[in-house]
Structures are given as structure tokens and as C-alpha cells.
Amino acid sequence: MRAVAVALLLVLASPAWADSDMPPAYWADRQLPDAGQEARALALMEELRCLVCQGQSIADSDAEMAGDMRDLVRRRIAAGERPAQIRGWLVERYGAWITYRPPAEPVTWPLWIAPLVLLGGGLALVAARLKRRSRT
Template sequence: MSRPDRLFMIALALAAASPALADSLLPPTEYANKQLADPRQEAAARELMHEVRCLVCQGQSIADSDADMAGDMRNNIRRRIAAGESPQQIRAWLIQRYGNWVTYDPPVEPLTWPLWFAPIVLLGAGLFLMRGQFKRRKKKA
């Protein structure tokens, strides 16, 4: 196969793998975009939805995402809250199913220690460096 033919085949393969083709043709689930009738339950569901990360978008919560997966997760949360489960139980279920990454507030455990303590260490290092700069300035003055 010649070089232009290979490039054409690669371009064709990339076009076929377009994310636009990954959207589902199924209708959205019942509670993906529909609120619960009970305002207290809906408020609890919304609060939890803002704490759960979209598995597709990664930078958005499921409350803000338009991805089909986020709609399915919103539906699951609303159905479980309507069935009487607490947000803590649902959150634990989501973490068990998808891992700690699904929540914006990961638990403190050995694997997540760098996430929790790195800002403190960096702040301390910055203060130490600033102290050295201030001492140098005093000596020059």
C-alpha cells in the first residue's frame, strides 16, 4: 500500500472513531432530566449529583453533564432517593461500583494522602523560600 493510501486509511479510521458516533440512540431514562415530586428528596438528589463526577466528561459533575452516562447516573440517584435510600448509602454504592474517583471528595486513605497533604507541603515550601528571599533583602538593605 502506498503512503497516500495509508494516510487515507488512517484518516478514515479516525473519522469512524468520532465521539459523535458514540451517542446512544435510546431515549433518556425517566429521571435523567425530570425532578422528583418531593422537593426535599429532589434537593438531596441535586446535592449528591453535584458531588459525583461524570465518568465520561471527567471535569464536570453529573448535574452539569449532558452525557448519556451522567443521565443514567442522575436517574439512579433519583430512583434510589425516591425508594428511601440516604445520600450516604447511594454515595457508598457509587464508590463501590466506580471507585473513589467518582466523588469530588475522596476519603483520606494511604492512596489519597498525596491529594490531601501535597497542598500543605507546597505551601510550607513556598513560605520557606519566601523567608529566604526576605532574609537576603534585609542583608542587602
């Protein structure tokens, strides 16, 4: 009985162990002193997908990893790197899915073409319906 109680406590306490005891990264929630640099950093952070949430940008996410990435972006911008260089480094490290602006490569062509095909199909359906309706 005691072993079952200990096992149950361990299972219930496991989410608490998932939290980090580390303090947040310095630039995670602070703005850069230079307004131009901060604007470039924020624009880039809006384009980068959170590695934990994947449905939010790192600018919007409260995940610890997103805070670390915000810190990384701000540090690199402050060091003089261009946003394109930082984006390129992150894409090289994590893959093209990390950015909300995937590059136009043969692998991603379906992502760019599919909306046009769907729009064309929808317009064709509407035109066919209007043509059929005008006959009656």
C-alpha cells in the same frame, strides 16, 4: 475505487453510530417532586464525577451516561436511600475516583498532604526572600 469510497464513508459515519437511539432516562432531566429529596440528590450529583467526561460532575454533564447516573441518584433518593449509601455503592462499583471527595485512606493521603507541603514550601521561599531582602 468503489471499495475505497465505501471505506471512507464508513470511517466518516462511525461517530454517528456512537450515539444512542434510546430515549433519556426518566429522571435524568426532571426534578423530584419533593424539594428536600431533590436538594439531597442535587448535592450528591455535584460530588460525583461523570464517567464519560471525568472533568465534570454528573449534574453539569450532558453525556448520556451522566443522565443515567442522575436518574439512578434521583430514584434511589426517592426510594429513601441516604446520599452516603448511594455514594458508597458508586465508590464500591467504580472506585474512589468517581467522587470529588475522596476518602481519607492511606492510599489517598498524598492527595491530602501535598497541598499542605506545597503551601509550607511556598511560605518558606517567601520568608527566605524577605529575610535576604531585609539584609540588603
